[in-house]
Amino acid sequence: MKLQQSTLLGLYAVLELAKAEGGQLSAAGIADKFDVSINHLAKVLRILVRAGHLKAARGAGGGYRYTGNAKRTTLMDIIELFEPVSIEGFEGRDLPHGTDVEAGLAVALVEISELMQATLQSITLRTMLKIMQSRGGKT
């Protein structure tokens, strides 16, 4: 699974802001931390605001804060704002497959896709914050 850059930025931003526990962070500060383009990040932040995960405060000293429910929001909820989570072309087990090769391959790929989805649906932002705390790294 290779996540698109926007998806990764969305995950970085929402986790960074959830970690701040209601505190406000500037887009520039987040872009600086992850060494990403502020223009690209701003587009991603707008999507997260529209989805109700963040609130934006405009003007001098403005920024973003996390307003979602970290115990109920999963990695899947965030990723799906930016891209579908499935193996393209094999979303459903009942899709007609012309050849025995396609049909056989579909069984294997659907299994992989379902495992991936179950994992992403089970990891909440709160659980991610615990993992981040236990693994350490640059804050």
Added chain:
Amino acid sequence: MIESEFTETPLDIRIRKAVVSDLPAITTFDERSDKDVNPGYWQEMFARYGDDHDKQLFLVCENGDEIVGFIIGEVRDWEFGSRPCGWVFALGVRPDVRLGGVATQLYAAICAFFKEAGVDKVRTMVARQNNDFHSFFRSQGMMAGPYIQLEKDL
């Protein structure tokens, strides 16, 4: 006292070993109870895990004088070649007190039992579609282990 997202009243909970008279309450909120569960299932579970055993444990959670949760597990030795470890194989919390910390306290209690029994790993298995249970065990720090469960129609 802990807060539940679903009740205004703070929970006053206590974890203890199950007794036979707890079983009727447990069957009212065990999610498997409305399916094809053998009527003698819980009696058998109690006989196997409810008494004093070195390697099996059946705990309940009381909120005041009501049973609001249960957990069952055991230490299994060298299963599939793995070192002895604790297995949690049944867990239930009454729906109206979920997200109040009941399962967390039951899980902590059974992990303490496993540790006391001399094992350093706890495992469980959850249905892929059971997102609530999957999320709960992950929130306790559990991750995918080195084994994959496989099955086949016979």
